[in-house]
Amino acid sequence: MTTTGSAATWTEAEDALRRLISQLAAVDHHLRTGTTGLHWRGPAAGRFAARTRNRHTELEQQQENLRYLVSLVRAAATTQPHPTTQPHPTTRPHAKTGAGR
DSSP states (O other): OOOSSOHHHHHHHHHHHHHHHHHHHHHHHHHHHHHTTOOOOSTTHHHHHHHHHHHHHHHHHHHHHHHHHHHHHHHHHHOOOOTTOOOOTTOOBOTTTOOBO
16 A cells, blocks of 8 residues: 555554454354354243344444445545645644654
């Protein structure tokens, strides 16, 4: 990815999001593996089955949201600032790079 500003920051952000996506996928996989073939019994059988389905759905939605966030990070990393954009007057230069925060 070609970046402006601090390429390492954008790369780190994308890598961190991808790790989170991977962790959620692992949790979902373990949940599916652990509940496959179970026969829910008793008065709460429907509730347990519904909660498990809901958790699968939540994990899938969280992964999809993080994938979308990765696409936004990529877009932000490759976006050129508008030529008339000036730093805010209260922005101090970063100690190591000299760039504004």
